[in-house]
Amino acid sequence: MGFFPGNYVAILDVGHGNCCVISDNGVTSVIDTGLGTSLLEFLSERGITTLDMVLLSHADQDHISGLIHLLASTEFSIGCVRLNTDSAKGTKLWKNLVYELETQESKGKLNWEVQLTVDSGEDLAVGNVGLEVIAPGKALAALGPGNKTKDERKITSNSVSAVILLSKSEKPIAAIPGDLDELGLQDLKRRLNGQKRISPVLVYPHHGASSGSSGSAQFAIEICELFSPKVVIFSIGRGLHGTPRPEVVDAIRRKAGRVKIACTQLSEHCSATVPALEPSHLLPVYSEGRGDRKCCAGTMVIDLDDDGELRPADADHGDFIDKHAVTALCRL
Template identity: 35%
Template structure:
């Protein structure tokens, strides 16, 4: 789901020996979620069978137009299916054997309206608010929640219709940036309560903004305390403003040496969901940072005990 850059995805596919993408899902049309998608579809050694994306006439970026142009060309040549109905009405069409891909948002009403300005009867809907929220399931049990750039209004709509968002792993929306809510801390607290994750991942770039925002991390802690592990793919400038320590490693950010937890691998076992790198390996990097937001000494001690129990 989402392709901000093609190389990390190709490397991940190479590690597991994959050369086919059955369903390429794009949560919404922001550049940092789609920039590598056109190149992936056109790649000689990768077969993308189906593209799932919602229309968005508010997006005029070159990356979005390139994406649509490549998709149209490959569809014309019979090389790819293109679906522009990434909403709850498509549930069941994305499942692959034991793996379920459940679309939780947008619902039919919002999907029919699309991004809209304030004068619309349903009110304003931003591209972020329309961002597809997808839950990966294994044998019917929730595993990972992928909410794209879901904003406060989109989350409120999900709550209004009573969507079950629970999952042991949450990739936090909008890279841990502003949510569009009056109170970002309260937004994060309510989302954490709704999802009840054991692990929260912030997928972000070190060079972009100061994500995750401190009030977002604080909101997660308000809701879940020390029982939740927090991990960033790259070292946030809010955690370490100076040059990076030599201990930073991992896959995500490997070219720029910006990785913190790096690329995380989520695994389903008989004992539930586990992930790598675990707390102890992640702590090697975190211990060297100036002011890591993901934990305190007390929280780290709790996490080490939790990880030992899981292992």
């Protein structure tokens, strides 16, 4: 299928949802598992049958449902799963996932723990890629979704999203913040006490939708101040929820200057129609929107063998935008 790096961080096009696959030195792990069978199809295509670790940022369906499909398959083995409790998430899917994890552990098939917070005491790594959990803080996680902070702000599932920083040889690679919201971001900033956590790639929280009462633009400004990204990725499904919101993209461009903005799928804000032909710039790897020609950047890959180069290449993706996204938010 063409070139694909041996060691990589892949931001999968799973439609509306999130999934990040990390593979380094023969070890593969996943942060969030997207919707449906997208992750399963990507792993099958790459010939991957063993996952060392699965981390779930929070309990929303579009971040966890892919794990159900992996657990149901006899083709895959998983070493461990790490997640946080969510007493407010009463969905059938969440309950089924917890029960299935319990069943699989009782059969000796995997290990799972309810611990994905700051200072959880576990050294997380994928090959030579280090994973640092910088949120949620222990106090916010202990209060949990459905509760309120002492200043009466409601804690949601998004508030306690795990924020995970990836690095290799102490060089930052990417920030994966789940669906972090305004409350979670303010808690993180308070605990960092003015420190920045520079990350060249930011997978934007909540797919570029609203993230709190202060406004989407203000949230975008604050999270860009914290991470100073050179690339901002929106994992979106075309035609779903109007993401990314135009005011979010505008705020990022104003705050971060020459930042590259890329969406996995082609937002309707950027083009009312999809291309007539399959885009030729996509990587030779699974993308959920490929069949319906809904991709923009599609599945994106950080090449760990090439100093963190992001693919598809800027020039190829830029040509696609020029031809097929006449109202592209990233260009207005």
